Amino acid sequence: VAYLIIFHILFVLFVWTYWKSIFTLPVQPGKKYHMSYADKERYENEERPEVQRQILAEMARKLPVYTRTGSGGIRFCDRCQLIKPDRCHHCSVCAICVLKMDHHCPWVNNCIGFSNYKFFLLFLAYSLLYCLYIAATVFKYFIKYWTGELTNGRSKFHVLFLLFVAIMFFVSLMFLFGYHCWLVSRNRSTLEAFSAPVFQNGPDKNGFNLGFVKNLQQVFGEEKKLWLLPIASSQGDGHFFPMRALCESQNPLLANEEQWEDDGIDEEPH
Numbered sequence: 147v148a149y150l151i152i153f154h155i156l157f158v159l160f161v162w163t164y165w166k167s168i169f170t171l172p173v174q175p176g177k178k179y180h181m182s183y184a185d186k187e188r189y190e191n192e193e194r195p196e197v198q199r200q201i202l203a204e205m206a207r208k209l210p211v212y213t214r215t216g217s218g219g220i221r222f223c224d225r226c227q228l229i230k231p232d233r234c235h236h237c238s239v240c241a242i243c244v245l246k247m248d249h250h251c252p253w254v255n256n257c258i259g260f261s262n263y264k265f266f267l268l269f270l271a272y273s274l275l276y277c278l279y280i281a282a283t284v285f286k287y288f289i290k291y292w293t294g295e296l297t298n299g300r301s302k303f304h305v306l307f308l309l310f311v312a313i314m315f316f317v318s319l320m321f322l323f324g325y326h327c328w329l330v331s332r333n334r335s336t337l338e339a340f341s342a343p344v345f346q347n348g349p350d351k352n353g354f355n356l357g358f359v360k361n362l363q364q365v366f367g368e369e370k371k372l373w374l375l376p377i378a379s380s381q382g383d384g385h386f387f388p389m390r391a392l393c394e395s396q397n398p399l400l401a402n403e404e405q406w407e408d409d410g411i412d413e414e415p416h
Contacts, residue, residue, distance in 0.1 A: 149283060156276045163269035166376040167254045169264035171213075173243040179209065180228045204230055204411045213353075231385045233354070235337055244262045246385030248335040260384035265363050265376045267330070270323040274316060277338050281312035292295070333361040345389075355390050364388075 152316040162413065192311070206229055213232045215221055221230040226243045229234075236258045243412050246260035258266045285303045322387065329339060329401040333354045342351035364387070367379030 152279065156279055160269070160272045160276050163265055163272055163309070164254070167251075167258070167262055167269045168256055170256075170265060172240065172242065172247070172257040172259045173261045173298075175226075175231050175234060175245060176227055176240055176385060178338060179231060179385075181205065186227060202229065212389065213345060216344055220343075232387055233335065233343070234384075245280035246335060247337060247389070249337065260380065262380075264378070264380055267323075267326055267365070268374070268376050269321055270326065274319045274323055277316040277319065278314045281309060281316060284309045284312065290416045299389075330360055330365055331361055333364055350390075353389055354387055356388055362389075 157370065185201060185205055190200055192198050192201065193285040199219055202222055206220050209231075211229060211230060211232060213221060221234075222228070223230055223236050223243050225236060226239070226242060230243060230244060233246040234243050236243045237247060237250050239250045240257050242255045242257075244259040246263070248258040248263055249268070250257050254266070254269075256262065263395065284305060287301075288309050288372075291302050291305055329336065332352065332355060334351065338354075341351050342349040344350075345353050356364070364381050367381055369379055
C-alpha cells in the first residue's frame with residue numbers, strides 16, 4: 147500500500163508538471179514595447195542606419211531596457227516589430243518574442259520561458275524521482291532474475307526492460323536537471339549561458355546574479371510552500387529583472403544621442 151501511494155503521488159505530480167509545461171503559453175512583450183504605426187512608418191522609410199538607431203532610442207526612453215546588442219544598439223526584433231525587453235528573445239519555431247526565453251523544448255513542444263520555466267524544472271525533478279522510484283522497486287526482481295529465482299520467461303523480459311529504461315532516463319534527466327539547477331543558482335537562462343547579456347560596460351554573464359537565495363526566489367517565488375507545486379509563483383512580470391549592479395538613476399539606453407555613435411561602451415562604467 148505504501149508503494150502504491152508513493153507511486154501515485156509521483157505519477158500525479160509528474161503528469162501535472164508535464165501538462166503545465168505544455169499548455170502554459172509563453173508570455174509575449176506588452177503593447178508598450180511594440181512599435182506604433184507612425185514609428186514603424188518612420189523606421190521603415192528611413193534608410194540611414196544612424197537615424198534608425200535614433201528612432202529606436204526615442205522609443206526606448208520610457209522603457210526599462212538595460213541590455214544591448216553586441217554593437218551597443220537597442221535590441222529590436224524586425225519580425226515582431228518591437229523593442230525586446232531584457233532577457234527576451236525571438237523563437238524561430240514559435241515565431242514570437244518570448245519573455246526570458248530559455249530554449250524551445252521539443253519534448254514538451256513549447257517554448258520554455260518566464261511563464262513556464264518553474265513548471266519545466268519541476269517536471270524534470272519529478273521525472274527524475276519517478277524513474278528512480280521505478281528502478282529501486284524493480285531492482286529486487288532483477289536480483290531474483292540474476293539468481294535464477296524468476297522462472298517465467300515473460301517476467302524476465304519485463305523486469306530487464308523496465309529496469310533498463312528507468313536507469314537510462316534517470317541518467318539522462320540527472321545531467322539535464324543538474325545543468326538547469328546550476329543555471330538557476332547563477333540566475334541565467336540557457337541562451338545567456340552560451341551568449342552573455344551585454345550591458346553598458348560590455349558582456350556580463352553574472353549581470354542578473356543576485357546571490358543563491360534571491361536567484362531561487364526569482365524562479366520559485368518567496369512562498370516556500372509553493373516551490374514544489376506547479377503553481378505560478380515566479381517574481382515579476384517578465385519584462386524587468388533586478389540586476390547585480392544597476393544605476394537606477396539613469397537608464398543606459400536613455401543617454402544622449404552621442405553615446406550611440408560610439409558603437410558601444412562608455413569609458414566610465416557605473
